[in-house]
Amino acid sequence: AQPTTSTFKIAAVPADGVGTEVVAAGRAVLDALAAGSGGAFAFDWTEFPWGCGYYERTGRMMDEDGLERLREFDAIYFGAVGWPSVPDHTSLWGLRLKICQNFDQWANIRPVHFHPGITSPLRKADHIPLDWVVVRENSEGEYAGLGGRNLSGRGPGNEVALQTALFTERGCERIIRFAFDLARTRTRKKVSSVTKSNAQQYGMVLWDETFARVAADYPDVETESVLVDAMSAKFVLKPEDLSVVVASNLNADILSDLGSALAGSLGLAASANLNPERRFPSMFEPVHGSAPDIAGQGLANPIGAIGSAALMLDHFGLVDEAARVHKAIEATTAAGVLTPDVGGTATTDEVVASIIDHL
Ligand code: ATP
Ligand code: MG
Numbered sequence: 001a002q003p004t005t006s007t008f009k010i011a012a013v014p015a016d017g018v019g020t021e022v023v024a025a026g027r028a029v030l031d032a033l034a035a036g037s038g039g040a041f042a043f044d045w046t047e048f049p050w051g052c053g054y055y056e057r058t059g060r061m062m063d064e065d066g067l068e069r070l071r072e073f074d075a076i077y078f079g080a081v082g083w084p085s086v087p088d089h090t091s092l093w094g095l096r097l098k099i100c101q102n103f104d105q106w107a108n109i110r111p112v113h114f115h116p117g118i119t120s121p122l123r124k125a126d127h128i129p130l131d132w133v134v135v136r137e138n139s140e141g142e143y144a145g146l147g148g149r150n151l152s153g154r155g156p157g158n159e160v161a162l163q164t165a166l167f168t169e170r171g172c173e174r175i176i177r178f179a180f181d182l183a184r185t186r187t188r189k190k191v192s193s194v195t196k197s198n199a200q201q202y203g204m205v206l207w208d209e210t211f212a213r214v215a216a217d218y219p220d221v222e223t224e225s226v227l228v229d230a231m232s233a234k235f236v237l238k239p240e241d242l243s244v245v246v247a248s249n250l251n252a253d254i255l256s257d258l259g260s261a262l263a264g265s266l267g268l269a270a271s272a273n274l275n276p277e278r279r280f281p282s283m284f285e286p287v288h289g290s291a292p293d294i295a296g297q298g299l300a301n302p303i304g305a306i307g308s309a310a311l312m313l314d315h316f317g318l319v320d321e322a323a324r325v326h327k328a329i330e331a332t333t334a335a336g337v338l339t340p341d342v343g344g345t346a347t348t349d350e351v352v353a354s355i356i357d358h359l
Contacts, residue, residue, distance in 0.1 A: 006041045008316050011073040011281070015051035015095065017290025018300035019079020025302035025352045026077060026309035029328075032356045033313075033321055041318065046073070052083035052091050061094030067102050070281060075312050078285035079305070084292055096285075100138060103280035105273035106171070107178050108136035108252070109311065110287060112239075112259030112269070115303075116334040118342045120264050122236065132242035134259060135182065136252030137175040138273060140166045141203075143249040165248070167203030172210040178276060179246035180218045186243055190222040191215075194231045194247035194255065207248065228255070235259060260287055260304075265341040267301025270308040272315065284312040298347040301339040303329055306355060328358035 014023035027045060034042050048069075050062040061081075063069070070076060081096045082088060099105070114120055114130040122130075144166035152160040176193070183191045193211040197204035208225055215223045226234065228251045234241065235258050247255060260269030269287035286304030294300060306329060313322035337354040338344025346354075 005039050007044050008041065008074045009044045009046070009072070010312070011070050011076045012045050012047040013050055013076060013095075014047070014079035015081045015290070016053070016083045016091075017080060017292050017295035018288070019051070019081070019290055021295070021298070021300045021348050022286055022302045022305035023077060023079040025300075025348055026305045028352050029306050029325060029355055029359070030309050030313075032359055033325070036359065037321075041316075041321075050095055051081060052086040055086055055091065055094070061091060062098070067099070070099065070103075073281050075315060076281050076283040077309065077312060078283050080286065080288060080290040082290045099283055100273050103275050103283070104139070104277075105275050105280070105283055106137070106139040107175060107272075107274040107276055108138040109182075109272045109274060110134040110136060110252070110256040110259070110269060111307070111311075112256070112263055113307070114263050115268065116330055117336055118264040118268070118333050118338065120262055122239065122262055124240070128240050130239050130263075132239065132259070133182065133186075133244050134252050134256040135175065135179045135244060135246040136256065137171065137246075137248050139249075140168060140171045141249035142251075165200070165203050165250075167206050167248070169206060169210060172207045173214060174276075176207075176211050176214045176246055177217075179244050180214060180221055183221045183244040184218070188243035189220060190224075190243040191218075192231070192242060192245045193223070193225045194228050194245060194251050195225070196228050196251070198227060204248070211246075231255065232258060235262060256287060265301055267304050267339065267341045268307070269304045270306075270311055271304075272308065272311040274315070282312075282315055284308040284315070298349060299340055300348050301341050302348050302351055303333075306352075324359060325355075328355045331358040 012023055014020040030043050055061050082091045111133045142165040146164040147162040149161045152158050179191050183189050195204040195207050197208045260266050266288045271287050273283040275282050286308050310322040310325040332354040337346045337351055339346055
């Protein structure tokens with residue numbers, strides 16, 4: 001009998017700046033993996049030219065039927081969106097957030113992982129292998145877009161603006177349950193919930209109460225509730241005490257950047273925007289932005305994007321292959337093949353070649 005090949009259809013959206021360089025890097029790694037799979041699996045890529053350059057030519061960040069076309073794919077592999085010539089809210093809402101919202105990607109997973117051979121500003125990382133996961137609520141909270149400008153009606157000098165955060169019991173519960181389910185898959189079964197409920201007494205108190213209620217269903221998982229200011233300190237002072245950290249949209253956004261900086265560079269951080277029900281495609285992308293300061297020079301660290309490709313493999317059920325990619329990344333950093341952001345002199349392509357060698 002002929003072996004059957006599982007083919008995964010992936011929409012690549014490199015978008016802007018280093019996004020194009022790191023998406024090419026991730027594709028090369030996945031294609032090398034597929035080539036070595038003996039026909040067990042394959043990736044069928046379709047690349048979309050959307051982003052700020054597309055906006056400048058057409059007046060749109062993506063095609064009008066773009067979402068319908070993306071819906072047909074098993075996953076979206078995204079680069080980075082944004083360029084100095086286009087206002088941030090236009091580029092972000094016109095492409096990335098539009099995809100996140102329409103495909104109900106309500107869980108944003110951002111692992112914080114320390115690599116051998118990469119110096120962390122945390123000295124204890126030299127002797128304790130650190131890794132934890134930030135689980136970010138990705139559909140409401142502080143980024144719900146509620147509020148308005150010019151509310152005083154009294155003109156310049158007297159403006160009043162209102163920015164409202166939205167917390168629903170359903171939204172809190174599903175992301176908190178997601179965090180507990182994830183904790184059960186990890187060696188350290190612990191969930192840390194982060195709010196600022198001493199100062200934000202409506203939505204974040206609802207979050208805290210929901211956390212306590214859901215926690216009762218997971219007696220095997222250790223829990224703690226920590227205020228975001230204290231958690232920022234804990235990231236630096238006691239990171240070995242973390243496993244899964246769940247927080248609202250804004251708090252988790254800030255904490256995950258802190259985590260990737262502690263690991264050594266923003267260029268290392270991977271992320272997945274998941275629609276856990278799998279009614280729509282999920283999206284995999286590095287945490288970093290388009291990095292206009294280094295774009296087009298072959299200097300971008302591809303590890304965040306390649307780690308995001310590994311999260312996509314996990315999502316496809318290719319768990320052993322995802323682990324192989326992580327091992328190949330670690331072998332590369334341990335050998336000192338590093339881009340300038342983490343103290344090396346290697347180019348993006350040299351890092352990719354080394355990772356593929358170690359596969
Ligand atoms: P966004 O608003 O999209 O989050 P940002 O303004 O926060 O973007 P980035 O584009 O992520 O900024 O860049 C922040 C800094 O990190 C820049 O100095 C950039 O060069 C650096 N950086 C980002 N990504 C990488 C990468 N893959 N490799 C090396 N350096 C990077
Ligand atoms: Mg940023």
